[in-house]
Amino acid sequence: MRRMSSSTDSQSAQNARYAQDTQDVQDSRLSCTLGSLTLKNPLIAASGTYAFGEAYRSVLDPGIWGAITLKSVTPEPRPGNPGQRIRECHGGLLNSIGLANPGLDEFEKDIIPLLGDLDTVVIASLAGSVSSDYTKLAARLNQYAVINAYELNLSCPNVREGGLAFGADPTKIEALVGQVRHATSKPLLVKLTPNVTSIADTVRAAEAGGADAIVMCNTFLGMDIDLNTGRPVFENTYAGFSGPPVFPLALRCVHQTAAATKLPVIGMGGVSTLEDVQKMILAGASAVGLGTLNFTRPDAPVELCAGLDQWVANKGAANIQDLRSN
Ligand SMILES: Cc1cc2nc3c(=O)[nH]c(=O)nc-3n(C[C@H](O)[C@H](O)[C@H](O)COP(=O)(O)O)c2cc1C
Incomplete structure (x- = not known):
């Protein structure tokens, strides 16, 4: 599959190419669909761990x-x-990165031109402090066909406003997703936090607002203390915990998400082995995100794709989605 494109391509040329790509992709037994998006395989680089795609080339x-x-x-x-x-x-x-990023103007000027020849589906992650930040981002980025979908980050634990302030409140989630839904026709993935009492309530709110898929989950709230000072290591006191130790927690969250919605679920959190990817799919995930693993094993997707392909073949299934539990 090639998804060669540039920010100056017309939307119809892009659509024609995407239709052909989609046909090619559907022939693969690892292909998966997330709403109107078709992916050649279910592995997705998680936001914040893959920069803007260019760094790992x-x-x-x-x-x-x-x-x-x-x-x-x-x-x-x-x-x-x-x-x-x-x-x-x-x-x-x-981590307590605090959503460090160059902002929309520089993103448009310096990052979008780099995305055209990435031979994969590109998802832009949108974040903000108030709901109008998300609608503004969506409206401005609608013109770029190189961006195939939006992920709404309603779950950053490291900023004082926005993030968890939205993501823990089902009413605010539904309203915000609904507003962005009206601002774009691109597929909307909504990334939720595991740091809530009821996963089902936040998932259903995102669905009611018009989400096309749910991304579960962002990092788990944690902390560390410096024994020399007796004070928290991070200025924000708490930080987001990720990587292999969170896998069983994330798997539970993904299972609860899949039980609460018919929307496709992108499962992530601590995935580091083929078995972890398989378990996410068996728990109900249509696709699986890899985050912290990119820092230690950036080449992991090669081995994981080969392993998944073998798994599907061994099971005698036509497509990996046939192995999903629901
Ligand atoms: C250093 C770092 C930065 C991150 N930045 C973002 C971000 O900007 N937006 C976002 O939605 N998630 C961000 N995340 C969360 C990841 O996308 C992912 O949801 C989380 O780390 C759980 O997956 P993992 O255990 O495989 O890393 C970040 C995670 C890490 C470790």
Whole structure:
């Protein structure tokens, strides 16, 4: 499959090419669909761990991925949080990046032109402090055919406003997703937090607002303390925990998500082995995100795709989606 495109291509040329690509992709036993999106395989690079797609090109052709999700972008540039931002901890990673990103103007000028020749589905991750930030981002980025879908980050634990302030409240989730739904016809993936009492309530709210798929989940709230100072390591006190130790927690969240909705689910959180990917699919995920793994094993998708293909063949299934539990 080739998805050669540039930001100056006409929408109809892009659509024709995408239709052909989609036909090619549907022939693969690893292909999967997320609403109107067709991916060549179910592996998705998770937002914030794959920069804007360009950084890893020298390591691995981004075309191996079913899709890549770009670093979350906000309307204005954000320097990110002060102090320490990353700490390895208990076999995983604590981060308090604070949505550092160049902002919408620079994203349009410097990043979008780099996306045209990525041979994969490109998902832009949108973030903000108020709901109008999300609608503004969606409306401005609608013109770029190189962006195939939006992921609404309603779940960042590392910013004081927005993020969890929206993502923990079903009423706000439904309203915000509904507003963005009216602002775009691109597929809308809604990324939710695991840091709530009822996963089902937030999932149903995103669905009611018009989401096309649910992304479960962002990082788990954690913390660390510096024994020399007796104070929290991170200036925001709490930080997002990711990587292998969170896998059983994320698997539970994905299972609860799949039980609460008929929408496709993108499962992520701690996935680091073929078995983890298989378990996410068996729990109900249509696609699986890899995040922290990109920092240690950026070439992992190659081996994982081969393993998944073998798994489908061994099971005698026509397509990997036939192995999903629901
Ligand atoms: C350093 C770092 C930065 C992240 N930045 C973002 C981000 O900008 N937007 C977002 O939606 N998720 C972000 N995440 C969360 C990941 O996309 C993913 O949901 C989470 O890390 C769980 O998956 P994992 O355990 O495979 O890493 C970030 C995670 C890490 C480790």
